[in-house]
Amino acid sequence: MDSWLANCIARVSEAADTGGQLAIRGGSSKRFYAGPEQGEPLELAAWQGIVAYEPTELVVTARAGTALSELSATLAAQGQWLAFEPPHFGPTATVGGMLAAGLSGPRRQAVGAVRDFVLGVKLLNGLGEVLCFGGQVMKNVAGYDVARLMAGSLGTLGVLLEVSLKVLPLPVAEKSLRFAIDEATALQQLNQWGGRPLPISGSAWQDGILTLRLSGAAAAVAAAQRTLAGEPVDDAEAVAFWWSLREQTLPFFAGEAPLWRLSLPSLAPPQALGSTLVEWGGAQRWLRGGDARTIRAAAAKAGGHATLFRADDGLKAAAGVFQPLPQPLARIHHRLKHAFDPHRVFNPGRLYPDL
Amino acid sequence: MSMDNTIADLRFAVDRPALIKRLRAVLPASALLAEDEEMRPYDCDGLTAYRQLPLLVTLPENEAQTQAILRICHELHAPVVPRGAATGLSGGATPHPDGVLVSLARLRNIIRVDPLSRTAVVQPGVRNLAVSEAAAPYGLYYAPDPSSQIACTIGGNVAENSGGVHCLKYGLTVNNVLRVRGLTIAGEIVEFGNAALDAPGYDLLALINGSEGLLAIITEVTVRLTPKPELAQVVIASFDDVRRAGDAVAGIIAAGIIPAGLEMMDRKAVQAVEPYVQAGYDMDAEAILLCESDGTAEEVAEEVGRMTAVLEKSGASAFCVSRSEAERLKFWAGRKAAFPAVGRMTPDYLCMDGTIPRKHLAKMLEAIAALSGKYALRCANVFHAGDGNLHPLIMYDANQPGELERAMAFGAEILELSVRLGGTITGEHGVGIEKIMLMAEQFSIAEISTFHRLKAAFDEHGLLNPGKGVPTLARCREYTLARAGTAPVASSSPRS
Ligand SMILES: Cc1cc2nc3c(=O)[nH]c(=O)nc-3n(C[C@H](O)[C@H](O)[C@H](O)COP(=O)(O)OP(=O)(O)OC[C@H]3O[C@@H](n4cnc5c(N)ncnc54)[C@H](O)[C@@H]3O)c2cc1C
Numbered sequence: 001m002d003s004w005l006a007n008c009i010a011r012v013s014e015a016a017d018t019g020g021q022l023a024i025r026g027g028s029s030k031r032f033y034a035g036p037e038q039g040e041p042l043e044l045a046a047w048q049g050i051v052a053y054e055p056t057e058l059v060v061t062a063r064a065g066t067a068l069s070e071l072s073a074t075l076a077a078q079g080q081w082l083a084f085e086p087p088h089f090g091p092t093a094t095v096g097g098m099l100a101a102g103l104s105g106p107r108r109q110a111v112g113a114v115r116d117f118v119l120g121v122k123l124l125n126g127l128g129e130v131l132c133f134g135g136q137v138m139k140n141v142a143g144y145d146v147a148r149l150m151a152g153s154l155g156t157l158g159v160l161l162e163v164s165l166k167v168l169p170l171p172v173a174e175k176s177l178r179f180a181i182d183e184a185t186a187l188q189q190l191n192q193w194g195g196r197p198l199p200i201s202g203s204a205w206q207d208g209i210l211t212l213r214l215s216g217a218a219a220a221v222a223a224a225q226r227t228l229a230g231e232p233v234d235d236a237e238a239v240a241f242w243w244s245l246r247e248q249t250l251p252f253f254a255g256e257a258p259l260w261r262l263s264l265p266s267l268a269p270p271q272a273l274g275s276t277l278v279e280w281g282g283a284q285r286w287l288r289g290g291d292a293r294t295i296r297a298a299a300a301k302a303g304g305h306a307t308l309f310r311a312d313d314g315l316k317a318a319a320g321v322f323q324p325l326p327q328p329l330a331r332i333h334h335r336l337k338h339a340f341d342p343h344r345v346f347n348p349g350r351l352y353p354d355l
Numbered sequence: 356m357s358m359d360n361t362i363a364d365l366r367f368a369v370d371r372p373a374l375i376k377r378l379r380a381v382l383p384a385s386a387l388l389a390e391d392e393e394m395r396p397y398d399c400d401g402l403t404a405y406r407q408l409p410l411l412v413t414l415p416e417n418e419a420q421t422q423a424i425l426r427i428c429h430e431l432h433a434p435v436v437p438r439g440a441a442t443g444l445s446g447g448a449t450p451h452p453d454g455v456l457v458s459l460a461r462l463r464n465i466i467r468v469d470p471l472s473r474t475a476v477v478q479p480g481v482r483n484l485a486v487s488e489a490a491a492p493y494g495l496y497y498a499p500d501p502s503s504q505i506a507c508t509i510g511g512n513v514a515e516n517s518g519g520v521h522c523l524k525y526g527l528t529v530n531n532v533l534r535v536r537g538l539t540i541a542g543e544i545v546e547f548g549n550a551a552l553d554a555p556g557y558d559l560l561a562l563i564n565g566s567e568g569l570l571a572i573i574t575e576v577t578v579r580l581t582p583k584p585e586l587a588q589v590v591i592a593s594f595d596d597v598r599r600a601g602d603a604v605a606g607i608i609a610a611g612i613i614p615a616g617l618e619m620m621d622r623k624a625v626q627a628v629e630p631y632v633q634a635g636y637d638m639d640a641e642a643i644l645l646c647e648s649d650g651t652a653e654e655v656a657e658e659v660g661r662m663t664a665v666l667e668k669s670g671a672s673a674f675c676v677s678r679s680e681a682e683r684l685k686f687w688a689g690r691k692a693a694f695p696a697v698g699r700m701t702p703d704y705l706c707m708d709g710t711i712p713r714k715h716l717a718k719m720l721e722a723i724a725a726l727s728g729k730y731a732l733r734c735a736n737v738f739h740a741g742d743g744n745l746h747p748l749i750m751y752d753a754n755q756p757g758e759l760e761r762a763m764a765f766g767a768e769i770l771e772l773s774v775r776l777g778g779t780i781t782g783e784h785g786v787g788i789e790k791i792m793l794m795a796e797q798f799s800i801a802e803i804s805t806f807h808r809l810k811a812a813f814d815e816h817g818l819l820n821p822g823k824g825v826p827t828l829a830r831c832r833e834y835t836l837a838r839a840g841t842a843p844v845a846s847s848s849p850r851s
Pocket of ligand 1: 520
């Protein structure tokens, strides 16, 4: 066995035996996200490389420490990509961190999230066992879908070692359009468009401006552009805009005010909780500042939930990062944690304080 | 496939009279069946080779009655087996001799179709096709379309994570379900997912999809509806060589095309279907491919052009493009009727469900042909080619001594090869009791143990659908020992 892996297993086993804790680190690009790191760092960056990639299978398998930028470049060379447009949040982002954080970009509403593209994982559980779930094929219902369960589990169930992902061809054509409309009109409009066969691949409303992206076959994009009218955006400017939105480098995301992420039914009315950026056809709304309790209550009332996405540790500890779970689900979470990591070695407190 | 029934591995001492008394108190008379003759229609699902009478059958009319049944069963330690329309092909809904079969077929209300948010909220007993029918007036439909869609239920679809002929482009059930409401075995109400696109915490919604009735009973599902494309057209290409057809599949993907559907049928399947459905298939072909394009008229025209170019280059001997919606549906009707059509040619058949990397399609087909000779049984092949998901239909006659066993051994060899080629024993039909022993081919003891612990997180005492999906560790050891003594073990498996 590879010496890095042998060493990793030894560290996990030792931690399990001695009550130790490990903080799993990919590229630390998403360290700001979720609960604080606790425990001895376990660095994955050395465990890297693309294990298998055959473009005609639409599947790529990479070690968890592989840089997301390297993976993207390899796929792009074959005219393919990760269609859910994962945010990197820095050049060091890794494939494992992407899956563990479970975050998806502007295209989420159109194509699905990270979890929709995970086909298989190899992981190291809290007993030091190397386990494989799912596989390298498109369809697989043998056993429970543990691979998808890893999306967003924030390293609390095991060390991701290898990830297999479904990839797709890059869109042939892309065009962005702008519309000057208020939030309520934008929400209504986005939902109406969503019910029509239009190639919408991204939407962002802020400060009275709705930016819409169309992607697909050239003919389809051109036809949709004619139907929707709207002010065409310069192509280079559009690419920069969608990138900055994904990477949260737009002016909206600047400054120290806490950043909230509200995941709501797309039809939920404007929340009037403060400065807002709407994405995903209305299903994702970013909010700057505001009172935690009010925000959580509003999100729940609208049928969704709120995450304290960026904030200082003090506020995170006081407000909690993720919406609290109802009792039966909280219990299932604890038992699942126990099924994978009975000695609570991995990333304690990263997802929920007591998990 | 297991030669003997693993359900009987786990027996429960249930006080039947006490159970009947308690259930009578909470259910209308029509919702409880206790006589053998009344229970007989429930003795199997689509895997008809296994039949078993349950201890009792219940037919609750709503969630509250279902909850009451579960509470009583939980208290009296009686196993529970959920059942939808029983079209499942792996024995997931086969009754347990000591257990209560809970049919969800009467929970069949479409609670709400919301065209603006493109969602529908339905009860678990609603048929798959009924959802699309209810959404049709709004120009919407429910994308996953298993060939059994006129009969199978949404609850069963979620429990199996069912696919269809369009899932390469539109996803499986798991990709089209936003929220599942259900009951734990203890009768607690749980909600996985919500009306938004994600929920806090672990993705339990992903776990429920494909959980084969082992984790919770589904009582309500919110599905995502998809706008109907302006136009869809299907190209049928004939090949005089199966290998070429397999290569054409890879060629289409290599050209950067994701067809709305990409299906393959071999000569035996075509010859079974054509006389039955008159779909217009080429009876002389060794294999045919159905390749669908959808989108705007311009888009479809362009894509169909690219598809036919690839198919031609791959050596297709003839083509035909659907000229109307009616003709397109006729072309698909043939594919969707493949199982019953083969069923007309043989007293019994087993449907396999392995998935392999697409590049091995031709190799797999050759292996199946050789196995067909070895076991002296006919086999027709229908594939979700775009996904590499194979449905070899092994024909046999259960009344001929030894044929069922031969059919099972044939099937097991196909699935073992699927695993060796880097694939899986089941792409969409589930493990159930049919493939439970083969789980030991695909998973290590540590992985199987993880599945058991995962189940215990939802169902501590193992009362929900026992003996299905995941083999006991004793069975795994038995399988490994038996394999070590006979056929070559999967040494070339890519797993480490
Ligand atoms: C002719 C034919 C064609 C088919 N084609 C396809 C196909 O193209 N793609 C495909 O994926 N499958 C296909 N199938 C298989 C089958 O139709 C699917 O697995 C279907 O989803 C089963 O639905 P059902 O309602 O019949 O469920 P059942 O067979 O009744 O049950 C299936 C499983 O789900 C569980 N279950 C059912 N309802 C619930 C509930 N409410 N809560 C919890 N668990 C529940 C059962 O315990 C069982 O384990 C086909 C079957 C046939 C006979």
